[in-house]
Amino acid sequence: MTIARKIYSSLTARRPSSAHHIGWLGCPTPTGLPVTAMPRLLLSALLLISASTGAADLPKASETCDRTVNQVRWTEVGSPDLGRRPALVSAHRGGVTLAPENTLWAYRHAFAYGMDFVEIDVRESLDGVLYSMHDDAVARTTGGSGNISTMLSSQIDALNAANFEPWIGSEYDPSPVPRLDDILALARDSQRGIEFDIKFVKNYLGFFQKVQDYGLMSRSYFNMSGFTVSLAQLLYPELRVIYNLGDGETAQSLYDETGRSIIYGSAMDKFTPELIAAIHDGCSYVLPHSYDDGHEYEAAEFLRGLAMGADGAQSDQPDVIRAALHAPLAVKLAPGSADAAGSNRVCLSNAENGLGLPGKTLRYGRRDGTDATEARSDRYGCVSLPGAVQDYWARFTGDATAVAAQYNAPEAPTPPTATTPAITEGGSLPLLASLLYLLIAALRRRTLP
Incomplete structure (x- = not known):
């Protein structure tokens, strides 16, 4: 303490x-x-x-690094920095294309795709319960009326956070407005972090202590400024802060801010290789938005940021970024899941945290060789088989986001050894190669003067 x-x-x-x-x-x-x-x-x-x-006297929020300050590169960088690898990615509102924004499903899917953080918008109800919702007014995403800050938790819990297009009538409809405790538990169990965008919180100290109690303080960072930063970092020196670029910052001012900010964010166009070099000299990271130009350009924007020296990005599309990273997930295909049990379900999930991958094409059939077909995985990453799971095989052929996996698949027949020469130590091909080498050596000796 x-x-x-x-x-x-x-x-x-x-x-x-x-x-x-x-x-x-x-x-x-x-x-x-x-x-x-x-x-x-x-x-x-x-x-x-x-x-x-005393803000300048606060201990640095960033890890210790051996970076040597080189102010010449702040005006003419030459070759851009090589940012952190593997890149860090924060899923904006959990990602808005896989599930309704700022729902527990969006956060689950982001972690299923291996994102390092989920960005959540924290708001406090009238009776002191913390939720995640971007807008204070609940109308846009729930169809309800009123503001989070003036509503009781019982009223908020009754809302449907998937009551907007394109999610109306989907498998995510209805979805509750998630309480902060549920998000913290998910991040803790997934061994990932949270980017907290603090919209409206009355009891800051209670909020910070809750994050600490879930063991997430050192794996997360906070979007806040002014007095609350100084207060929080005095009580919790390990607390990390994100600085969002405005207009007119200089390399020197950004370097000076690294004393208390671990992450630098904002629109991609606000960053240059020179500004990134100054931030890196202060041992902090750059995670610009990759979504501001539209979802169709997000992969290209993400890669553009990395080329400038960025350490990652804040993204709307975890699956698109996973593909752009050229680092497919390790996955497993197995019966049921912790929250989607059933004797006839087979589920594709992240091999590390067990969270299901939605919308994946799984091929399956009976082990006796009949009824081969395919289906797309649901929000749990599962498909329902026509019969008992032990009577079926299932395969995922892999894609840009995840490697191939199979369950209960029949073994492929072993090719006849008579038509497949062994290419192993002591096999026929190495012996022939050795004889050929000796023959060539003998001929060369006979022809030499």
Whole structure:
């Protein structure tokens, strides 16, 4: 526990009191100022001072690196940097083409495709429950009315986050608005991280502690600025921040910001190889958007960023980026799955985390050789077979995103040895080669003067 956190714990220890209505850091609501809030207000004042005077003294959010600063390259880079490999990828709202944005299904599919992070938009309900939704107004994605910040969690839980095109009537309809706890558990179990875009949170310290409790602080980063950054990094030195480029930043100003920002994001066109070199000199990473020019150009934009020296990207399409990486996933094809069990289901999943891959063509047939056909995997990565799974074989032939896999497939017949010469140590071909070598050597000796 850091010294700052110990101070905070001692100041905010529970004391007997009938007072309530304590807001963020104990700041009073309009109903009055409870006595127990005073120590917290003192701490708030202390942290406010540190926010305005001590930001430069915060420990670096980035890992230690051996980079030598070369300011000449900040104006004329020469050859662009080679960014981090393998590239880091954050799935924007979980990815918006595989499942409804900012739903648990979108996050599952992003992790199934091996994305390093999912980008989520954090909002707090009227009664203090944290959710992921981009807009404060719920109408666009749920068809409901009202704002997250003025709704009770019971009202939000009743909404359908797949109530918009093209998802109406799909297998994802209905989908709940995901609670933060469910997303944190998914990321923890998948051994991946989260990019937190904090839209509206009242209890920041409770939020940060929740992320810490799930073991995700060191694997995640946060989109926030100003006072909250200084407060958070004082209490949690391992907390990492993303800096989104605006207009007019210089290489020097971006380098100076690396003292507290681990990731640099924004539109691809805001970056140049020179700016990226300055950011790398500060041991931070560059993950620009790859989706701003449209989904049809996303793979090309992703590769353009890598060519400039970027370390990865924030993407709308995890499957497209997986293909662009030329690194197909290791997968497995097996009966059922943890959340889609059934005696006649076979499922294609990420071999590392077990999450199913949707929309994949699986070919299957009876082991006696009849009824061969194919079907596309559902949201669990599964297809339903006509009978008991042990009576069937199944194959996935592989594609640009995942390697081939098979289940219960009959063994191919062994070719007759009489028509297939062995090419092994001690076989006939090595013997013939040796005899030919000796013959050529003898002829050369006879012809030499």
